[in-house]
Amino acid sequence: MSNEKHHIVPYRTYIFVLLALIVLTFISIAITHIELADYTVAGALILASVKTFLVLTFFMHLKFDKPYMRIMVGFVLAVFLAVIIITFLDYYYR
Amino acid sequence: MQTATQIPTDVSFLEYRKYKGIFNWILSTDHKRIGLMYLYSMMTLFFVGVALGLAMKLELIAPGKTIMDAQDYNAVFTVHGVIMIFMIVIPGLPAVFGNFLLPIMIGAKDVAFPKLNLLSWYIYILGALLVIASVLFGNGTPDTGWTFYAPYSFKSGTNLLPAIFGAFVLGFSSILTGLNFIVTIHRMRAPGMTWLKMPLFPWSLYGTAWIQLLATPVVGITLLLIILERVFGIGVFDPALGGDPILYQHLFWIYSHPAVYVMILPAMGAISEIIPTFTQKHIFGYKAIIGSTLAIAFVGYFVWGHHMFTSGMSGTAQYTFSILTFLVAIPSAIKVFNWISTMYKGSISLQTPFYWAASFIFIFMIGGLSGLVLGALATDIYVHDTAFVVAHFHFIVFGGVGFSFFGAIHYWFPKIWGRMYDTKWANTGWLVFSIGFLALYSPMFYLGMQGMPRRYYDYLEEFHAANILSTLGSWVMTFGLVIIVINLVRSAKHGPKAEMNPWNGKTLEWTVPSPPPVENFEEIPVYGEKDGPYEY
Numbered sequence: 085m086s087n088e089k090h091h092i093v094p095y096r097t098y099i100f101v102l103l104a105l106i107v108l109t110f111i112s113i114a115i116t117h118i119e120l121a122d123y124t125v126a127g128a129l130i131l132a133s134v135k136t137f138l139v140l141t142f143f144m145h146l147k148f149d150k151p152y153m154r155i156m157v158g159f160v161l162a163v164f165l166a167v168i169i170i171t172f173l174d175y176y177y178r
Numbered sequence: 179m180q181t182a183t184q185i186p187t188d189v190s191f192l193e194y195r196k197y198k199g200i201f202n203w204i205l206s207t208d209h210k211r212i213g214l215m216y217l218y219s220m221m222t223l224f225f226v227g228v229a230l231g232l233a234m235k236l237e238l239i240a241p242g243k244t245i246m247d248a249q250d251y252n253a254v255f256t257v258h259g260v261i262m263i264f265m266i267v268i269p270g271l272p273a274v275f276g277n278f279l280l281p282i283m284i285g286a287k288d289v290a291f292p293k294l295n296l297l298s299w300y301i302y303i304l305g306a307l308l309v310i311a312s313v314l315f316g317n318g319t320p321d322t323g324w325t326f327y328a329p330y331s332f333k334s335g336t337n338l339l340p341a342i343f344g345a346f347v348l349g350f351s352s353i354l355t356g357l358n359f360i361v362t363i364h365r366m367r368a369p370g371m372t373w374l375k376m377p378l379f380p381w382s383l384y385g386t387a388w389i390q391l392l393a394t395p396v397v398g399i400t401l402l403l404i405i406l407e408r409v410f411g412i413g414v415f416d417p418a419l420g421g422d423p424i425l426y427q428h429l430f431w432i433y434s435h436p437a438v439y440v441m442i443l444p445a446m447g448a449i450s451e452i453i454p455t456f457t458q459k460h461i462f463g464y465k466a467i468i469g470s471t472l473a474i475a476f477v478g479y480f481v482w483g484h485h486m487f488t489s490g491m492s493g494t495a496q497y498t499f500s501i502l503t504f505l506v507a508i509p510s511a512i513k514v515f516n517w518i519s520t521m522y523k524g525s526i527s528l529q530t531p532f533y534w535a536a537s538f539i540f541i542f543m544i545g546g547l548s549g550l551v552l553g554a555l556a557t558d559i560y561v562h563d564t565a566f567v568v569a570h571f572h573f574i575v576f577g578g579v580g581f582s583f584f585g586a587i588h589y590w591f592p593k594i595w596g597r598m599y600d601t602k603w604a605n606t607g608w609l610v611f612s613i614g615f616l617a618l619y620s621p622m623f624y625l626g627m628q629g630m631p632r633r634y635y636d637y638l639e640e641f642h643a644a645n646i647l648s649t650l651g652s653w654v655m656t657f658g659l660v661i662i663v664i665n666l667v668r669s670a671k672h673g674p675k676a677e678m679n680p681w682n683g684k685t686l687e688w689t690v691p692s693p694p695p696v697e698n699f700e701e702i703p704v705y706g707e708k709d710g711p712y713e714y
Contacts, residue, residue, distance in 0.1 A: 160392060163479055170480055170498060171428050177492035 091148035190693040207292035213278030230258035235652040251635035252321035259324025271444035285368025287697040290361040302351040308344030328415035328426035332408040346401040356390030370705030377711040382447025385475035397433030431482035439478040445582030456532035457524025463516040470509035503553035530604040534585030545573030566626020592676030596693040599669035607662035614655025
């Protein structure tokens with residue numbers, strides 16, 4: 085394992101990502117003041133997904149890892165999505 | 179500067195003493211000792227579960243009250259279920275045989291994170307103690323059933339919080355073990371052991387570990403929500419507060435159905451090891467078995483709704499879950515056909531592990547086929563919540579996992595303890611246990627078809643005869659269990675010394691001494707081009 089190369093991410097990148105996360109957090113609070121009716125949850129989820137993407141890509145180094153790591157994470161997200169869709173087959177068609 | 183302690187390669191892990199007395203066990207990060215600590219703790223809890231099961235069957239020997247009233251019966255089946263599911267069959271084979279054998283079978287000295295492995299055991303014990311606390315303290319033993327269904331779980335006045343929190347804690351043990359196994363399999367396979375040269379038991383542990391990792395957090399958060407519902411009345415599941423009790427069932431089964439595959443996949447993995455050894459033949463359809471393992475793990479995520487056909491789910495969801503449930507039968511059947519094909523024209527050696535493996539297939543088939551009755555919408559409505567369901571899942575969970583577990587322990591016994599058991603008593607134990615098992619659970623299929631509901635301490639007179647047979651079966655099965663356990667415990671201490679490879683197995687654990695040395699291999703084995711796990 086010691087012969088593997090480790091990508092060194094500059095602090096600047098981390099600070100930009102941190103700032104982006106903070107800004108997105110404020111946006112997700114601000115958005116609750118707008119009357120979006122049925123789209124309120126969708127808005128919150130989209131913002132949360134963007135934040136998740138940033139954390140996985142930069143803080144958890146997916147951008148710098150081997151592609152199979154991204155495939156594994158993508159697979160997990162696909163399973164999660166499938167579980168949500170199947171659950172809503174119950175709620176939407178009741 | 180600190181220097182690493184030299185670990186002797188000629189001393190078995192059982193003889194190696196790093197600390198004094200019991201500290202050799204409870205501070206050991208050796209995967210083999212941790213596996214045995216799981217085994218001993220699980221066996222202790224298993225006997226409690228068996229005693230509760232016997233009490234239930236004794237209550238049902240005659241209509242009306244026999245030895246306990248309705249409330250006690252509710253408590254007994256709840257604690258029986260919580261112990262057996264969360265503490266025995268879910269961690270069962272991965273925690274005991276996975277821990278003991280995975281590193282050896284892939285040619286590693288230990289798992290990837292040995293300290294995390296020990297922590298998993300401590301978390302397991304903490305979870306078990308919390309559940310036991312719910313029985314011993316507070317105002318009444320939990321009475322909701324092991325599923326903690328809403329609204330029972332926040333309406334019941336019994337001592338549910340420690341039991342629910344205990345199940346939550348046990349989940350962490352499962353997640354950490356799964357994580358450890360995934361990393362171990364990815365990073366620590368012997369040089370040359372490619373994915374398609376890995377034995378099938380580690381493959382089954384790999385599929386299982388993914389389920390443990392991905393599904394267990396769902397039940398974790400669900401159980402926390404139940405605690406919050408109970409303590410603060412947050413209104414997620416309580417219809418009186420705008421919540422949805424069916425949402426609880428969705429969330430609970432999103433974990434708990436895949437958990438069935440956490441139980442059964444390693445059981446199938448162990449069978450896939452036993453059969454080639456006792457037929458002295460390369461396993462038939464190696465790649466098909468791997469594919470079916472991954473397919474079961476994958477499709478198993480999407481069938482949870484078949485537990486809820488009568489709960490008031492939408493018709494669309496019901497059809498979808500029914501179709502997906504039928505799909506999961508395909509990879510299960512692939513495995514069965516491959517095991518049978520492995521036996522075909524093999525040099526079958528009728529030894530105890532083979533008896534367990536062969537009877538596993540028989541019992542699993544009955545459990546699986548009765549599952550199709552429950553997976554079909556129309557017939558499920560007829561037998562839902564009857565004794566038929568109890569018979570079905572005992573054939574799968576106890577028949578599947580239990581028979582495989584006993585097969586595995588008889589197969590790897592000489593490797594683990596370095597001694598051989600008395601074959602005559604082992605075979606007698608298998609026979610008595612199997613007869614008892616069939617007598618105990620088969621009448622429940624009939625009772626369920628006749629309409630006897632599950633989880634009732636009383637029944638109509640017309641169900642009496644079949645219940646008597648079932649109770650007698652529970653006594654016979656327990657007698658068989660006693661024979662098996664006494665034989666194994668006695669042999670672990672006094673049995674004749676076992677050879678390194680008494681069964682002529684071809685996987686790596688049979689290339690190390692019995693019992694194995696602390697770090698398993700003096701030198702890490704190297705797999706050549708033509709090496710494979712089942713090259714007879």
